Amino acid sequence: EAQTETCTVAPRERQNCGFPGVTPSQCANKGCCFDDTVRGVPWCFYPNTIDVPPEEESEF
Template sequence: MEPRVICVLLLVSTLALSSLAQVQLETCVVDPHKRTNCGSPGITPSQCKDKGCCFDNTVRGVPWCFFPVAVDNPPEEECSF
């Protein structure tokens, strides 16, 4: 392969990997009393999810549609080659 092609491929791969590393992981596992409201009363699960929020109506007296929280220590993924 031509050296220029190799350099371009290396550059594109590096940029792609760096953008993947910047993705912040979020979770909907939030203590019910620490939820931050993301919807209005009567919001449906699909409307809530369309806003990018989490829906859980199993606990009364807390927001059912709420913002996800960032994962502090994401699990390390294993790569198998």
């Protein structure tokens, strides 16, 4: 089962990955997401991991 990471994380669900004043490049170096459009929540945060079902031919 494949897993993919996405930076689409609801602001209230963000897990802080950085530190105050972290830059986008520092954040990316940690493998995290950067989004400074929402005030009061972490701007550098861990991506969501999504389970991607294997691409198999399904017969309906």
